[in-house]
C-alpha cells in the first residue's frame with residue numbers, strides 16, 4: 505500500500521492525517537477477519553469507539569511546519585520518519601526538535617535560520 509492511501513495530504517492543508525477505522529474496514533470486512541487484531545478493529549467500528557492512537561511526532565503549535573511544502577520540495581517520508589515500510593510499530597526515529605530541523609536545513613541552505621523562519 506502507498507503511504508498516501510492512509511495519509512492523504514488534504515488540499516489545502518499541511519497535515520497528513522490518520523485514517524478513520526471505517527477506512528480500514530473497506531478491506532478488513534473480508535481480509536484477515538479472524539485475526540485477533542482485526543476482530544478488535546471490527547468491534548471498535550461497530551461500537552463507534554474511536555481508536556486511541558498514540559501520537560509519536562508532535563511539534564508545539566508555535567512552530568511553523570507544513571508537510572505540503574516539504575513534499576513539494578522533494579523531501580521524502582523516510583527522511584523524517586525513518587524506514588516506516590519496514591517497521592511493525594513506529595518510534596521517534598529522528599528528533600523533531602529545533603536541532604533536528606536545522607540538521608537538514610543548514611547543509612541544504614534552506615532559509616536563513618532566522619528565528620522567524622519557523623516561529624511567528
Ligand code: HEC
Nearest residue numbers: 505510523525527528529530531532535536539541542545
Ligand atoms: C487496501 C486494503 C487494506 C486496508 C485499507 C487496510 N488493510 Fe490491514 N491488511 C491488508 C492486508 C492484505 C493484510 C495482510 C493480511 C494477511 O497477511 O493475511 C493486512 C493486515 C493487517 C493486520 C495484520 C493482521 C495479521 O496479524 O497478520 C492488521 C492489524 C491490519 N491490517 C490493520 C489495519 C488497519 C488498522 C487499517 C486501517 C488504518 C488497515 N489495516 C487497512 C489490507 C488492508
Ligand code: HEC
Nearest residue numbers: 505506507510522557558559560561562581585588589594
Ligand atoms: C493501512 C493504512 C496505513 C498505511 C498504508 C500507512 N500508515 Fe502510517 N499510520 C497508520 C495509522 C492507523 C497510524 C496510527 C497508528 C498508531 O498510532 O499506533 C499511522 C501512523 C503513522 C505515523 C506516526 C504519526 C504520529 O505521530 O503518531 C507516521 C509518521 C506514519 N504513519 C507514516 C507512514 C508512512 C511513511 C507510510 C508509508 C511508508 C505509512 N505511514 C503507511 C496507517 C497507515
Ligand code: HEC
Nearest residue numbers: 507511519520521522561562563569574579580581584600
Ligand atoms: C521534513 C520532515 C517530514 C517529512 C518529509 C514528512 N513528515 Fe510527517 N511529520 C513531520 C513532523 C514534524 C510532524 C509533526 C507535525 C505536527 O506536530 O504538527 C509529522 C507528522 C506526521 C503524521 C501525524 C499526523 C499529522 O498530519 O501531523 C503523519 C501521519 C505523517 N507525519 C506522515 C507522513 C508521510 C506519509 C510522509 C510522506 C508522504 C511524511 N509524513 C513526510 C515531519 C515530516
Ligand code: HEC
Nearest residue numbers: 567568569570573577579583600604605608609614621622
Ligand atoms: C529532511 C530535511 C528537512 C527536515 C528534517 C526539515 N526540513 Fe524544513 N525544509 C526542508 C526543505 C528542503 C525546505 C525548502 C522548501 C521550499 O523550498 O519550499 C524546507 C522549508 C521549510 C520551511 C519554509 C516553508 C514553509 O512551510 O513555510 C519551514 C517553515 C520549515 N521548513 C520548517 C521545518 C521545521 C519546523 C522542521 C522540523 C520540525 C523542518 N522544517 C525539518 C527540509 C527539511
Ligand code: HEC
Nearest residue numbers: 563564567600601602603605606609617618619621622623
Ligand atoms: C528550522 C526551524 C527553526 C528555526 C529556524 C528556529 N526554531 Fe526554535 N524551535 C523549533 C522547533 C521544532 C521547536 C520545538 C522543539 C524544540 O524545543 O526543540 C523550537 C523551540 C523553540 C523554543 C522553545 C524551547 C523550549 O524549551 O520550549 C524557543 C524559545 C525557540 N525555539 C527560539 C528560537 C530562536 C530564538 C530562534 C532563532 C535563533 C529559533 N528558535 C529558530 C524550530 C526552529
